[in-house]
Amino acid sequence: MSKELNLTLQVWRQDGPDDSGQFETYKAENISEDMSFLELLDIINEDLVENGQVPIEFDHDCREGICGTCSLMINGQAHGHAKATTTCQLHMRKFNDGDTIVVEPFRARAFPVVRDLVVDRSSFDRIIEAGGYISVNTGAASDANLTPVPKEAADTSFDAAACIGCGACVAACPNSAAQLFTSAKLAHLNLIPQGQAQRFERTESMVETMESFFGSCTNHGECHEACPKEISLDFIAFMNRDYVKAKVKNRKLAGQR
Amino acid sequence: MTVLDSKIPEGPVADKWENHKFSMKLVNPNNKRRFEIIVVGTGLAGASAAASLSELGYRVKVFTFHDSPRRAHSIAAQGGINGAKNYTNDGDSVHRLFYDTVKGGDYRSREANVHRLAEVSVNIIDQAAAQGVPFAREYGGLLDNRSFGGAQVSRTFYARGQTGQQLLLGAYQALAKQVAAGAVELHTRTELLDVVLKDGRACGIVTRDLVSGEINSHSGHAVVLATGGYGNVYYLSTNAMACNVTAAWRAHRKGAFFANPCYTQIHPTCIPASDEFQSKLTLMSESLRNDGRIWVPDAFDDGRPPDEIPEGERDYYLERKYPAFGNLVPRDVASRNAKTVVDQGKGVGTIKNGVYLDFAAAIERDGEDVVRAKYGNLFDMYANITGENPYQVPMRIYPAIHYTMGGVWVDYNLMTTIPGCYSIGEANFSDHGANRLGASALMQGLADGYFVLPYTIGDDLAGRLGETVVPTDDPVFVEAEAAVQGQVDRFMSIGGTRSVDWFHRELGKIVWDYIGMERTKEGLEKALSEIPALEEEFWKDLRLPGSTATLNSSLEKAGRVADFFELAKLMARDALDREESCGGHFRAEHQTEEGEAQRDDDNFAHVAAWEWNGADSVQTRHQEELVFDNVALTQRSYK
Numbered sequence: 001m002s003k004e005l006n007l008t009l010q011v012w013r014q015d016g017p018d019d020s021g022q023f024e025t026y027k028a029e030n031i032s033e034d035m036s037f038l039e040l041l042d043i044i045n046e047d048l049v050e051n052g053q054v055p056i057e058f059d060h061d062c063r064e065g066i067c068g069t070c071s072l073m074i075n076g077q078a079h080g081h082a083k084a085t086t087t088c089q090l091h092m093r094k095f096n097d098g099d100t101i102v103v104e105p106f107r108a109r110a111f112p113v114v115r116d117l118v119v120d121r122s123s124f125d126r127i128i129e130a131g132g133y134i135s136v137n138t139g140a141a142s143d144a145n146l147t148p149v150p151k152e153a154a155d156t157s158f159d160a161a162a163c164i165g166c167g168a169c170v171a172a173c174p175n176s177a178a179q180l181f182t183s184a185k186l187a188h189l190n191l192i193p194q195g196q197a198q199r200f201e202r203t204e205s206m207v208e209t210m211e212s213f214f215g216s217c218t219n220h221g222e223c224h225e226a227c228p229k230e231i232s233l234d235f236i237a238f239m240n241r242d243y244v245k246a247k248v249k250n251r252k253l254a255g256q257r
Numbered sequence: 258m259t260v261l262d263s264k265i266p267e268g269p270v271a272d273k274w275e276n277h278k279f280s281m282k283l284v285n286p287n288n289k290r291r292f293e294i295i296v297v298g299t300g301l302a303g304a305s306a307a308a309s310l311s312e313l314g315y316r317v318k319v320f321t322f323h324d325s326p327r328r329a330h331s332i333a334a335q336g337g338i339n340g341a342k343n344y345t346n347d348g349d350s351v352h353r354l355f356y357d358t359v360k361g362g363d364y365r366s367r368e369a370n371v372h373r374l375a376e377v378s379v380n381i382i383d384q385a386a387a388q389g390v391p392f393a394r395e396y397g398g399l400l401d402n403r404s405f406g407g408a409q410v411s412r413t414f415y416a417r418g419q420t421g422q423q424l425l426l427g428a429y430q431a432l433a434k435q436v437a438a439g440a441v442e443l444h445t446r447t448e449l450l451d452v453v454l455k456d457g458r459a460c461g462i463v464t465r466d467l468v469s470g471e472i473n474s475h476s477g478h479a480v481v482l483a484t485g486g487y488g489n490v491y492y493l494s495t496n497a498m499a500c501n502v503t504a505a506w507r508a509h510r511k512g513a514f515f516a517n518p519c520y521t522q523i524h525p526t527c528i529p530a531s532d533e534f535q536s537k538l539t540l541m542s543e544s545l546r547n548d549g550r551i552w553v554p555d556a557f558d559d560g561r562p563p564d565e566i567p568e569g570e571r572d573y574y575l576e577r578k579y580p581a582f583g584n585l586v587p588r589d590v591a592s593r594n595a596k597t598v599v600d601q602g603k604g605v606g607t608i609k610n611g612v613y614l615d616f617a618a619a620i621e622r623d624g625e626d627v628v629r630a631k632y633g634n635l636f637d638m639y640a641n642i643t644g645e646n647p648y649q650v651p652m653r654i655y656p657a658i659h660y661t662m663g664g665v666w667v668d669y670n671l672m673t674t675i676p677g678c679y680s681i682g683e684a685n686f687s688d689h690g691a692n693r694l695g696a697s698a699l700m701q702g703l704a705d706g707y708f709v710l711p712y713t714i715g716d717d718l719a720g721r722l723g724e725t726v727v728p729t730d731d732p733v734f735v736e737a738e739a740a741v742q743g744q745v746d747r748f749m750s751i752g753g754t755r756s757v758d759w760f761h762r763e764l765g766k767i768v769w770d771y772i773g774m775e776r777t778k779e780g781l782e783k784a785l786s787e788i789p790a791l792e793e794e795f796w797k798d799l800r801l802p803g804s805t806a807t808l809n810s811s812l813e814k815a816g817r818v819a820d821f822f823e824l825a826k827l828m829a830r831d832a833l834d835r836e837e838s839c840g841g842h843f844r845a846e847h848q849t850e851e852g853e854a855q856r857d858d859d860n861f862a863h864v865a866a867w868e869w870n871g872a873d874s875v876q877t878r879h880q881e882e883l884v885f886d887n888v889a890l891t892q893r894s895y896k
Contacts, residue, residue: 016807034531034644042536042758049756049811054803057810059324061497063537065638066422067328089641114468115808122445125325129437133430134389138309138707139380141387145344148398158391158416161423165327194389 003033005092008100009044011056017112023102033093037080038063038070040092041103057116065089065228068164071171072117073104078168078226086166086228106171110178110213121167123213124181130209131202132185134194153191160187162229172226175215180223182210183239184231190242200246207243261514261866261881264668265369270887271352274373277669278712282719289314292718293726295462295477297449297504299326299432301425301699302682303483305706308431311440313711318475319432319441320464322448322499322813327429330485330497331702334421335542335635337405337413338699340382341375345402349410351375357408358697359888361587362662362690363840363856365517365864368887369669370688377708378700382414384707388427392416404585405544405696413696418542418634424699428706448813449504450741452480452511452678453733459678460727463737465745467813470806472738472745474729478721479677479714482508483706486661486683488521490821490828491773492765494658495527495540501817502824505665505684513673514866514879516666516686518824519832522693522841523774524659525591528642528652529611538657539642541635543695546584546591548619548628549652551575553603553612563605563613563651574598589692589841589854592656596774597852599655611653620648656774660698662689662841663831666866666881670713671705674868679714681705686864691840745805748815753798757814760795764818767791768825776832777845784829792822827867827876834878837861849892858890 007028014021026044035043038060045055061069065086072087074080080090095101103117111119149157161184169180186203189195195202217236224233266277284292292315296307299321311317323329341354354375359366386392386400392414393401405413416423435441444464451463453474461476487502488494509515526546528539552573554566574594576583584591595612598604605611620628625648629636636647643653665673665680667687673680682702689697727733771784795818803809838847838854839861847855856862862883867876 032532032534035534036536039534039536043534046756046758049800049802050754052800052802055811057808061323061328061499062330062333063498064333064539066333066419067330067497069324069328085641089638091641091644093644118808121324125327125433125436128327128430129433133434134387135434136384136387136431137312138305138384138431138711141380141383144342144383144386144392145399147386149394150398151394151396154391154394154398157389158423161391161426162419164422165325188391189389192389192391194387 003093005031005033005095005097005099007031007095010100010102011117012104013056013116014113016115021113031092033091035092036063036088037074037090037092038088057118059118060088063088066164068166071106071119071166071168073106073171075102078106078171079166079228084228084230086164106167108170108176108214110176111167111170124165124167124178126213127178127182127206127209128185131198131205132189134189135198147193149192157188157191160184160191160231160235163231164229166228168226168228169223170214172222173215174220174222175218177217177223178210178214179217179236179239180227180231180233182206183235186239186242187235190238199242200249203239203242204246204250207239261666261879262668263367263881264670265367266669270368270372273369274376281712281716284715284719284722286314288722290316291722292316292479293318293477294479294481294714295320295475296481296483297462298329298483298485298682298684299323299429300329300331300483300485300682301428301702302684302706303481304329304425304428304432305703306481306483306681306710307441308428308435309707309711310714311435317435317441318444318477320444320447320449320462322446322467324445326432326443326445327426329425330500331425331699332422333497334699335418335540336544337403337415337420337696338381338424338703339405339412339694339696340378340414340700341412342379342382344400345411347410349412353410354378354412356888358688358694359690361692361694363692363854364690364858364862364885364888364890365520365839365883366688366690367883368885373709374688374701374704377704380708381700381703385424385427388431390416390423390427403544404547408694418544418632421699424703428703449484450507450816451737452508452675453737454511454675455727455731455733458676461729461734463734463741465741468808470804470809472741474734474738476726476729476734478718478724478726479679481679481681481710482665482684483681484684486664487821487824488658488661490765490825491658491769492762493530493535493538493769495524495538498537501820503817503820505680506820506824508665508673508675508678508680510869512675512869513678513680514666514868515664515827516864516866517663517691517831518828518867519772519835519842520662520691520840521658522588522660522662523592523656525588525595525656526614526654527657527659528639529606529655539638540657540659541639541654543588545614545632545635548631549584549614549616550618551584551612551614553598553605557602559603563615572598572603587692588695589843592774593843595654595656606653611655613651614654615651616647617651660693662686662691662693666864670716671710672713672717677717679710681710691842744816745812748799748801748812749805751796751799751801753800755798755800757799757801757811757818760791760799761814761818761821763791764788764821764825768828772825772828772832775843775845778833781829781833785826785833788822788825788829795819795822830875831865831867835861835865853892853894856892862890
């Protein structure tokens with residue numbers, strides 16, 4: 001028989017982007033330690049509905065830690081205190097009986113609250129649209145094995161591509177900077193041969209789009225600590241290097257004007 | 258006489274697609290911008306279709322209920338994607354992939370569609386690699402392959418255990434490029450609630466903005482539904498929480514036939530449920546079966562921990578029963594065998610609902626590092642969910658609903674029985690027959706989106722040059738919006754006592770018990786009496802707090818669960834009428850002496866496609882006969 005917990009939750013409730021919002025307190029009793037944090041919220045919501053109250057809105061979907069939909073600041077930490085874990089994969093065995101848990105939305109100016117714990121992260125899509133792709137129209141590709149990719153490059157590129165776009169990096173950053181997210185996509189594409197043609201154009205465009213939404217990086221490293229996929233800070237250094245190179249390379253020479 | 262015209266081209270199966278591509282009408286590049294196409298869903302099929310159509314020059318509007326197209330559930334696919342590249346020099350070919358897929362589908366799919374799928378499989382790999390999808394590579398920098406899910410050749414391309422994520426990001430990024438170019442209009446957090454027809458042809462859709470609650474109409478020359486499968490009718494499945502049948506079902510109610518709803522696939526390697534509160538089941542890639550050995554204790558109700566059960570008292574039942582394929586038998590065979598041993602009382606775990614998947618032999622043979630390199634992320638996931646370390650203790654697994662082969666009926670051009678309305682990816686019924694092979698879902702979603710629909714849609718549109726879209730103030734849209742609003746108002750006014758999740762959970766139990774891994778006439782008849790009773794209660798006793806003018810996930814779910822009720826009844830009818838076993842549809846009355854699915858090719862080598870007759874009548878069953886000219890129908894045997 002698994003252990004059971006009795007918990008107090010302080011949950012942020014906010015009707016909409018223009019509402020000021022406030023904490024509400026909820027009790028959760030006999031919570032199994034095998035339950036995930038989102039299942040805990042499910043149970044609180046069932047109780048709320050039973051009592052005719054409006055359930056808490058929160059973003060979630062796959063509940064496997066891969067879609068990047070779930071979020072939440074749990075006791076002030078993005079996705080909670082467990083390392084390399086999304087909220088949906090955070091299990092109650094990581095908490096103690098009698099705990100009070102504070103649950104808030106991700107907070108950043110670029111992530112406005114939609115309702116309760118749900119925020120709008122579409123600024124991430126704008127960064128990808130600014131160059132987070134390799135321009136190859138359908139049908140234009142040559143045989144896949146015509147372009148060998150050194151295994152080391154492929155593996156490192158994959159480490160970066162593992163980003164799920166959840167926004168924990170921004171929520172954890174005291175500056176609400178999106179360097180880790182942006183650099184992960186840049187490293188994914190800039191490290192491999194297929195991504196070279198647009199490398200510097202991509203870098204300049206994505207970095208500048210990022211800066212139009214988000215704060216600046218001051219090397220706290222909180223983003224990496226909060227990242228459920230443990231994306232490396234090295235990618236930020238890689239991005240900064242490519243950005244400097246881009247500013248030089250992208251300068252049009254007289255003959256190109 | 259059937260009313261269904263599959264429009265399969267003439268000629269030998271290997272030439273059909275080539276010939277068809279040549280004989281189809283083309284839309285001049287400059288005229289493509291005069292057509293508007295609505296794409297609903299942004300998974301592999303939807304995102305790839307929207308990107309490709311937009312690259313061709315069509316004006317595309319894309320709709321997703323997620324906050325970003327990248328969230329679609331294709332992202333969770335783990336294992337890989339098949340491609341008949343024969344890079345491994347082990348005898349693979351388009352014909353072999355075609356043959357394996359028809360056979361794996363238990364001879365209930367269209368030969369022509371499957372051959373086309375196998376043909377374009379190679380183009381998908383090229384396209385994805387060019388997009389920068391980080392497929393696994395050998396040290397020489399070339400692509401690595403593995404054998405997967407019962408295949409006897411290594412034709413599966415993979416990206417660690419996150420192939421779906423990486424392929425979806427590739428398609429999402431291709432779509433993002435088109436959004437940035439202003440060629441695609443993207444609507445997020447917007448759910449389709451109706452398909453609208455004018456003079457019998459699809460002319461647009463009605464949507465609800467999930468944030469503001471606004472109900473709007475959108476018109477187009479064609480509507481493409483890429484809205485995934487209906488596995489969540491079981492409540493507990495490996496689908497994401499928001500996966501639903503609503504788009505497909507609302508199209509069904511408007512005239513799209515729904516085909517083979519009883520063909521649902523159970524995935525053999527999921528983590529068993531630990532309790533009642535469980536909200537979903539987690540799948541682990543069945544690539545685990547490449548190295549893991551499946552067993553249960555010989556003794557009934559053996560309470561000993563696995564390491565105290567000696568080799569001689571273990572039953573490696575798949576290796577014993579199927580020496581040639583062993584642990585790599587197809588999914589349905591692996592699943593049913595797990596159910597058999599658990600039903601016998603040999604299940605393992607606290608509530609005796611699993612079987613062991615043991616890596617001890619692989620770790621001893623290859624070392625822990627090699628095993629970690631192959632499956633590290635899956636092992637971590639398992640450890641995180643169960644609190645057990647699979648490097649030391651065997652995993653516990655049990656089958657769960659994972660994929661639905663049934664879906665909206667489409668012809669060879671992927672058009673539904675509503676002219677102008679298409680269905681692609683898991684949402685349609687087309688290529689997997691009664692059972693889908695591993696690593697073929699990603700292949701089919703991307704085949705439809707990148708390489709089939711962009712050709713076939715032009716054939717229909719070419720003849721419509723100069724036709725303007727139906728304006729959204731046309732009475733057909735006004736009426737459809739009123740109907741959608743009417744349903745929203747009806748939900749809010751019930752004022753009952755039970756949550757929508759409660760009804761979904763109860764429905765799921767009935768569907769799992771009677772239309773799950775094994776079906777019987779008696780059980781299906783029971784389902785057909787219990788489902789309507791629960792449905793009636795749903796419409797009387799549902800409680801929906803909150804407002805219609807804000808984000809309200811209970812309201813979203815209510816519409817989806819209402820559609821699941823209607824679908825569940827059709828699944829039961831379809832399963833009842835199909836008096837045979839095939840693939841994922843196992844009727845206990847129809848099995849061989851060895852307990853294998855017993856097909857009845859004389860009477861059931863056809864697609865059952867159901868026509869909606871109104872909410873108060875039963876659907877009409879139509880048949881599309883399946884013709885097998887190239888593959889001989891045999892009893893599957895994996896001994």
